[in-house]
Amino acid sequence: MGNMTKRNELFARSKVWMDGKFLDYKDANIPVNSHSLHYGLGAFEGIRCYRADSGGSAVFRLDEHIDRLYNSCHILQIHIPYTKKEMINAVKELIKVNGFKECYIRPIVFIGDRSGLGIFIKDYDVRVAVSVWKWGAYLGKEALKTGIKAKVSSYARFHVNTFMGMSKSTGQYINSVLAKKEVVNAGYDEAIMLDTSGFVCEASGENVFIYSGGIVKTPPLSSVLPGITRDSVIKILVDDMGFQVKEERITRDELYIADELFLTGTAAEVTPVREIDDRKIGIGKAGKVALELQDKFFKIVKGENKKYKKWLTYV
Template sequence: MSIADIRYIWMDGKLVEPQNATVPFLSTALHYGLSVFEGIRCYDTARGPAVFRLREHIHRLFDSAKVLGFRDIPYSESELCEAVKETVRANQMRYGYIRPLIYHDSPDFSFNLGGGSAHVGIAAWPWGAYLGEEAAEKGVRANVSSFLHHHVNVTMTKAKIGGNYVSSALAKTESIRLGFDEAIMLDPQGYVAECSGENLFLVRGKRILTPHSASILEGITRDTILTLCSDLGYTVVEEPVSRDQLYIADEVFFSGTAAELVAVTEIDFRTIGSGRMGTVTRQIQQSFGAVVRGEHPLSEGWLAYL
């Protein structure tokens, strides 16, 4: 299943067929990257389809809009939460991916966000494992990209701004062409930041390390992992992580809405740990799976049932 299977897209308050969900060619969102978005997952549970951490995702969408400079969004957070549910229902989707997007359009074709208006679209489609169906069990291979993560004063790293992801596309494309599955990006100081679309954790001894949140996107799946690690008795330390710390880690794993939680078994042609998913990663992955399936004490607060 893919985006070709989408039945309806929510556009500015109406469900329309995909061919009618269009934006003007001269949209400033298309030409200048003036948009903000979210990636959200819907899971099939014993109680039916449920959207994972919907409120938090929509709240971050509004935070991203504020960071970019939008002043007037034509819908409230609660209205867009309901619109997400409406879109999932209209597509008769039990599991998959949801993409809300706020985009700028200006009659003056201007960089000025105050000179146009904000529009909202929401798409939803069945989508399995982002990094491949075997990745959840076998893990993935990664490399440290030649493309750096954004400097915090070059663009706003706390917002999912459309234009920010050009560097991710460059890094990911480079990695795929080199034969890897994913790219790890360093910050301008040379420390590990995040991946092209995921946050990163490494296990060393009894500690789990993750890059400090100052310059990275504070992922909602990342936040989920932090909570689950605490519940499982692990201590997670947020601190600068060097490239060579990755190589000598016992375990490394990625987290993100699309990727979910995936082990990294090789980085830059160096085997990580045993070359297989480690016991810590597996335990956290299993706990995460229980949450999204509605089988965990935290599920009730984090799943929005349709």
């Protein structure tokens, strides 16, 4: 087998749920003339399942992720041919079929090839797949403890009327991929993007928070993906840690002088940032608030906090 056809080992032996059936990964293929492959109109989710208390496993905020998938598709005018309940069951069954205790879950909705490749198509086939794989700390285990080095990308986040930011759409991730590539090639770990007016927006796959003078701030939802981790940490910060959280515009230099900076996302969880644009944040180490928040977050996802069991769907 040549390099071109070599499959990622994380995926190769897995089962995928595709259009209502469980398939071997190698058989879960998409047509080369899929409209979504060419023009990027599709939507996806990123979800995590954690090993939970009771020895079982629990998916974190599964209902909210499935709701967001339907919202994304509603914005894109793609009708998902399954009910939310069917999608939730597909995710739960797929984890069991693969025998995973902990995994990352990637549902994706895309358009097939039935209606050809015109930009405008009618009566198209909507395809749905879910895959799962083992994925540890997205930015590395060390990053969670010691913090990362971030850089503001030269690529601006798209204007609110360019793409639809409330939709987790496949095509718009070109912006994230370019930004991430740029900063990783320059020796940094993660890219933070500014909006077209120059205010802080979000990272390539995470929401951004700062902590300064006892107050936590994060950019408002008008400019960022409505992160489910963002929503979760706001609740934890306010209800369990007693902080005031302001959802308002942040400038680039506010990042530089913040006491703490951290990122949140399903993949990156709660990741402290120790340095941005070659400037130390605070004392240049993972911040106390971020680490305490991270500890609380990990306890919640593992079912160790009764109050937040409502966020868990046991498999």
